[in-house]
Amino acid sequence: MRNGDPTVGIGILGAGTVGGTLVRRLVDDREAIQAKTGIDLHVRRIAVRDPAKPRAFHVPAELVTDDPGLVVDDPDVQLVVEVMGGKDPAGSLVHAALEAGKPVVTANKELIAAHGAELIALAERRGVPLLFEAAVGGGIPIIRPLAETLAGEQIERVAGIVNGTTNYILTRMGDGDDYADALAEAQALGYAEPDPTADVSGADAAAKAAILASLAFGTWVGSDAVPFEGIDRLRREDIEFARFLGYEVKLLAIATRTAAGVCARVHPAMIPAGHPLASIRAATNAIFITGPSVDELLFAGPGAGGEPTATAVLGDVIDAAREILAGAVVAPRIRFSPGEIADFGGVATKWYVRLEVEDEPGVLAQIAAAFGEEQVSIKSVWQEGEGSGATLLIITHRAAEARQRSAVESVRALDVVRSVAATLRVESPEV
């Protein structure tokens, strides 16, 4: 500790749900944190959009500014916490702080997934830590275990539920709500934003999948490289049919390393009802890490919310402050090697396909033939309804994404098929 002074000056960009909670805890728990860590975390400056707005924390008014540049430039600010979110202006502020040789802690998954490689490289050049535990999994420690504790493991797969909002909506739909009602309830509870697009489209989960894949495999996977589908087109019927077939529907983020390269993707999927992820309810997140030595590790907990996320930010702040006081930098924790990004079209999964068909002899034969032409074979078929039309629920054997899609297009073109009402990927535990 330089000069024995345990004080570290903190500047905070943003005082919304996470930032406001963080400031309150830095102020209220200052003595408790110093007792436990030996570090005196001192809030020096806070940038907010509207300084006049009432806040849940109590700090002298002169600490609050609407100019985030003042926070970064303040010589008393030794460590910058970015909790404003979004790519701009967060990105240029983080960039400026790192350039100025100030450690940065951020909860901004969007920024890290889009520009993490450059920012991590900049942090390394400037010799300062850039920490982002809170970017994935809210209060669940997952970034640090991946980047540090498991640095010696050849991780094969990271998969799980990384968006609490959509898991809440799916849980409600499983309990009988329609999508619109479930979304409205999630909004009323504060789980979903007034504009829920980032969550329900899968974009938020895709950013997290990009970060998890990059850290797990040591090859940078930008968010552009993560195909994603959301839950906004999911129908309650398919959740009910899934359950009838012994599955639950979850929005999964899946990152794998195969011979073809690394691959990350986000989409709703049917998983067997007995799989541990099937029983993860409401806004909880749960992530499995698989590797040859550790077999399977599970991390679960609250995936969002001000308090859990602020806890993760605070852990990073303490870590960065420790490095400041030690007068040395040990982070960044990982380096990235060039690597192949596997094409999603080559990823093999099973598919569930719901078809509205004519109820006449030979229909199934035509459908099976259409699948067969794409080398997709049918594992099981259930027929619902009779009379003028029928519903077929088909589960295929494993086949590449591109073949499954072609097969479904061929089926759609058949005269006996009135519509392809739904498709969902089916993930078995070992995929």
Add this chain to the structure above:
Amino acid sequence: MRNGDPTVGIGILGAGTVGGTLVRRLVDDREAIQAKTGIDLHVRRIAVRDPAKPRAFHVPAELVTDDPGLVVDDPDVQLVVEVMGGKDPAGSLVHAALEAGKPVVTANKELIAAHGAELIALAERRGVPLLFEAAVGGGIPIIRPLAETLAGEQIERVAGIVNGTTNYILTRMGDGDDYADALAEAQALGYAEPDPTADVSGADAAAKAAILASLAFGTWVGSDAVPFEGIDRLRREDIEFARFLGYEVKLLAIATRTAAGVCARVHPAMIPAGHPLASIRAATNAIFITGPSVDELLFAGPGAGGEPTATAVLGDVIDAAREILAGAVVAPRIRFSPGEIADFGGVATKWYVRLEVEDEPGVLAQIAAAFGEEQVSIKSVWQEGEGSGATLLIITHRAAEARQRSAVESVRALDVVRSVAATLRVESPEV
């Protein structure tokens, strides 16, 4: 990185299950680790009991010695890994390495639980890291999340299954095996040692509970301060009765912070069948961390075995090597404040009591009165059997340990009670 040389010389004390796996991976994965971390981990010297014994790794013969002091003293060894286990001579070797200013990574829960406070203080004085992720939870990252990521959380409770051997035995007993058969099977599979005392007595779990409590609460809880009971007196009948009552029996490590102080304990307990810990089978470990901000976090995975444990050691080795190359030390990660250790006698739980009694009128009244005199009230009673004798299964309401024990002694002294056949604590999720 000093001089740009990324090499760190490693000395290893012990090449048993964990040490042998570690050496093999350090040798085989050397390039992969360097690609991912930028660090060249170079095994310089290995101390073993019998250098002539065949090993699963390939290193030049001159690296292997039967003198562990040579490893610690070797000027080419910059980092010492202690995986020999036991308090002696491991303790004096770790002490010597730290005194010499060499970072130490250890998997030795017994040593850390007994002498962690002094060793951590010594490491701090000498300005070197002492890391022990592998001491608890095998391959599950739990030490670092507790000490770092959750450094800003006021943790209230850490509870879980931290001994894979006993969980395997309990799983077999739940499937119908007797204790002796289940133990023999665990030994045949290598889960249990030829002398299984440390595992089945609860001592191993108590050492882990001491470490978890110390890190969670920031007050040092030595292993002497952890009361423990094992599974060696458990009867298959009680596992069956527990299941009949809607519970599973698990060996739990529980650390709590209350107004009376911090408390850690290890004992078998009945937990509701619907609780997530009830479904943790075989040698898996699972640990819940509870706090006001993070609510409840779950960490689960393989709790023992050479590969997972070596992975945790390797993560620490990479971390310590990074600090060596940075020319600075950021660890130790936590400091301990004096605090009260709460007396186990004051800890309140529910109890399950199995009594063999005379089958005559008024028996229950006498038993209830004996409990009542100690302010222990009975929640439910089941009677099994009829005729000359009967079995009573009693579950009490929550009361302090000391009162439950006194009540059971009073009941034992009753003429109508032939024997107190078993007692077990009952843990509800919220305890």
